[in-house]
Amino acid sequence: MHSLQFTSESPSDGMRERDFTLGDVPGVLWSPTSGPDRAPLVLMAHGGGNHKKHPAMSGRARLLVTGHGYHVAVLDAPGHGDRPRTAHDEAEIADMLRARAAGEPEGPIIVRYNDHLARIAAPEYHAALDALQQLPEIGTHGPVGYWGINMGTAIGVPFVAAEPRITAAVFGQHWPDALAEHAKRITVPVEFAMQWDDEHIPREAGLALFDAFASKEKSLHVNSGAHKEFPRFEADSAARFLARHLGRPGERVNG
Amino acid sequence: MHSLQFTSESPSDGMRERDFTLGDVPGVLWSPTSGPDRAPLVLMAHGGGNHKKHPAMSGRARLLVTGHGYHVAVLDAPGHGDRPRTAHDEAEIADMLRARAAGEPEGPIIVRYNDHLARIAAPEYHAALDALQQLPEIGTHGPVGYWGINMGTAIGVPFVAAEPRITAAVFGQHWPDALAEHAKRITVPVEFAMQWDDEHIPREAGLALFDAFASKEKSLHVNSGAHKEFPRFEADSAARFLARHLGRPGERVNG
Numbered sequence: 001m002h003s004l005q006f007t008s009e010s011p012s013d014g015m016r017e018r019d020f021t022l023g024d025v026p027g028v029l030w031s032p033t034s035g036p037d038r039a040p041l042v043l044m045a046h047g048g049g050n051h052k053k054h055p056a057m058s059g060r061a062r063l064l065v066t067g068h069g070y071h072v073a074v075l076d077a078p079g080h081g082d083r084p085r086t087a088h089d090e091a092e093i094a095d096m097l098r099a100r101a102a103g104e105p106e107g108p109i110i111v112r113y114n115d116h117l118a119r120i121a122a123p124e125y126h127a128a129l130d131a132l133q134q135l136p137e138i139g140t141h142g143p144v145g146y147w148g149i150n151m152g153t154a155i156g157v158p159f160v161a162a163e164p165r166i167t168a169a170v171f172g173q174h175w176p177d178a179l180a181e182h183a184k185r186i187t188v189p190v191e192f193a194m195q196w197d198d199e200h201i202p203r204e205a206g207l208a209l210f211d212a213f214a215s216k217e218k219s220l221h222v223n224s225g226a227h228k229e230f231p232r233f234e235a236d237s238a239a240r241f242l243a244r245h246l247g248r249p250g251e252r253v254n255g
Numbered sequence: 256m257h258s259l260q261f262t263s264e265s266p267s268d269g270m271r272e273r274d275f276t277l278g279d280v281p282g283v284l285w286s287p288t289s290g291p292d293r294a295p296l297v298l299m300a301h302g303g304g305n306h307k308k309h310p311a312m313s314g315r316a317r318l319l320v321t322g323h324g325y326h327v328a329v330l331d332a333p334g335h336g337d338r339p340r341t342a343h344d345e346a347e348i349a350d351m352l353r354a355r356a357a358g359e360p361e362g363p364i365i366v367r368y369n370d371h372l373a374r375i376a377a378p379e380y381h382a383a384l385d386a387l388q389q390l391p392e393i394g395t396h397g398p399v400g401y402w403g404i405n406m407g408t409a410i411g412v413p414f415v416a417a418e419p420r421i422t423a424a425v426f427g428q429h430w431p432d433a434l435a436e437h438a439k440r441i442t443v444p445v446e447f448a449m450q451w452d453d454e455h456i457p458r459e460a461g462l463a464l465f466d467a468f469a470s471k472e473k474s475l476h477v478n479s480g481a482h483k484e485f486p487r488f489e490a491d492s493a494a495r496f497l498a499r500h501l502g503r504p505g506e507r508v509n510g
Contacts, residue, residue: 196466196475207462211451217480219486220451222465222475231474233499237492244488 004131012058015065022131025124026082027075028052030061031137032152032249035069038130038250040167041138042145042242043125044074045152048114052083055100060147068247070145071138071240075128077151087115107175107200110207113179114154122159129165143167143246147238149230150174160184168245170238172221173230175201176209183212190218191241193234261385267313270320277386280297280379281337282330285316286392287504294504295422296393297328297400297497298380300407303369306336315402317496324504325400325497326393330383332406333375343371362430362455369409370433373487377414384420398422398501402493404448404485405429416440423495423500427476428485430456438467445473446496448489453482 002023009018016031032039042064052074061072076082079089090114099106133140146169148156153174160166161182165196169186172193176183190213194206210220219241223231257278264273271286287294297319301312307329316327331337334344347368349444388395401424403411408429415421416437424441427448429439445468450462465475474496478486 196473210477218451218479220475220477222477224471224473 002127002131004128004134007062013062015062019156022075022124022128024083025128026052027073027077027128028057029132030058030065030072032065032069032071036250038137038139038142039069039071040143040145040246041071041073041129041132042147042246043129043166044072044146045121045125045148045155046074046077046080047150047152048110049080052076053081060235060239063235064242065130067239068243068246070246073132074127075121075124077155078117092116094225105200110200111175111177114151114174117151118155118158118178121155122162125155125159126163129163133165145169145242145246147242154179158182160188168242170241171209172234173198173201173206173227174209175205176212177205179209179210183209184214187216189215189245190215191221191238192218193221193230193238195227195230196222196224197229200227257382257386259383259389263445264278268317270317276507277330277379277383279338280330280383281307282328282383282471283312284387285313285320285327287320287324287326290324291505293392293394294324294326295398295400295501296328296384296387297501298384298421299327299329299401300376300380300403300410301329301332301335302333302405303365307331308336315490315494318490319497323498323501325354325501326387328383330376330379332410333372343455348369351479360455365455366430366432369429371408372406372490373413373433376410377417380410380414381418386420388420400424400497400501402497412441415443423497425496426464427460428453428456428461428482429464431467432460434464435467438464439469442469442471444496444500445470446476446493447473448476448478448485448493449484450485450491451477451479452484455482 007019007020007021016033018029020027044057046054048051057074064070064072079085096106096109099109132138144165144167146156146160146166149172153171156171157179160169166188168189170191192210221234260276262274262276269287273284275282291503299312301307301309312329319327320327334340351361354364361389387393399420399422401411401415401421404427408426411426412434415424421443423444425446476489
């Protein structure tokens with residue numbers, strides 16, 4: 001097991017931002033600048049083509065860190081951010097761009113490539129959780145949330161299915177093909193978001209993935225609009241959902 | 256046109272509560288105890304078998320009145336609350352209870368009876384809006400919201416479809432049969448809620464009604480659980496949705 005190495009620290013929009021590496025995997029940990037000794041952790045994963053510090057990540061982190069006093073960690077996915085692309089990554093990306101240019105559906109390529117990336121990334125998230133829980137400000141007993149949309153759902157569904165330390169999870173905007181079997185093993189509360197007019201992911205596909213979660217408590221948020229029109233207020237909703245289940249820093253939470 | 260007659264006034268859990276009649280129709284108006292001269296109005300309608308001051312109504316009103324400074328008005332539906340039941344009401348209720356006792360689907364009876372009630376109630380809501388806008392603290396230029404679930408949706412969908420003064424509407428938990436044609440004429444922002452495991456309303460029925468709204472901006476909230484397990488946090492969400500579209504008291508709002 002690799003241990004977590006902090007490589008730099010800086011303030012970031014009201015948060016303490018620490019870059020780290022875990023073996024070859026670069027990550028970022030955003031934390032409150034002050035607060036109780038110990039606080040819940042939320043693991044996030046970024047979307048396809050983005051990276052750990054994309055504004056969608058730092059914006060969501062800020063809701064959780066400055067709004068609720070949580071820690072938030074994100075890893076660069078394989079082939080993304082500060083990580084090298086393999087020949088396989090290059091070939092899959094080229095195939096996606098070719099399909100887009102030809103007006104062919106990108107879905108089957110994204111499903112296949114995300115599944116490949118998730119098989120590498122999910123074990124990295126388990127290892128990151130092991131390492132982050134060694135930090136005294138996080139610890140091994142606190143609740144842990146997961147938040148990942150798009151490719152973050154492709155990584156998160158298998159990860160959460162195999163990870164008993166996760167208390168609640170936010171997913172969305174993905175096909176069920178490689179994920180439904182994993183989703184059937186997830187029983188923690190889930191909030192799932194999809195776009196009603198998604199040009200890539202058919203309605204039935206999104207509804208099928210939501211339906212697959214075994215969670216007694218699950219919520220689906222559907223909004224009108226295309227794939228990229230995913231509304232910003234869903235981030236506020238996801239942060240409230242996580243806060244409902246992870247509780248306040250320093251507090252013991254049921255379940 | 257009947258004018259609005261206030262019949263009593265009392266404080267109620269941080270709100271100013273005024274009972275009124277509009278012709279034969281009893282209603283309640285909840286208002287802030289202090290605030291700007293003028294504030295947005297939300298019209299609410301109660302569920303089947305309930306009445307204008309059911310705790311679900313006063314609880315939702317409190318979110319809007321004490322949380323956002325709005326006025327909230329609810330009418331007793333025909334055959335409900337302080338209004339007499341007709342022989343037709345008695346016959347429909349008996350048929351519903353008979354179906355329930357026999358383990359037969361209640362849906363077709365509820366759809367038929369709610370449609371009957373909505374044809375009486377929707378014109379009453381138009382008249383109530385006319386009358387309430389004569390009050391100086393509401394006025395004719397402010398934004399107006401609508402919030403009704405269950406029977407409140409059966410009344411609200413035809414009402415909002417025919418009422419250009421409504422700015423945003425919250426609906427949920429109803430069959431599309433008598434409503435989809437009206438929903439196709441609704442273009443204001445809508446938040447719609449349904450239960451994924453509703454024992455009365457099939458999933459496809461709820462999704463079909465959501466799909467029917469012509470609104471460019473619409474959101475669907477689905478939660479796991481049976482019809483009556485509708486979660487309380489959806490009321491918070493609906494209040495935030497209305498606040499997003501109605502704005503602050505004393506403020507001019509786009510659209």
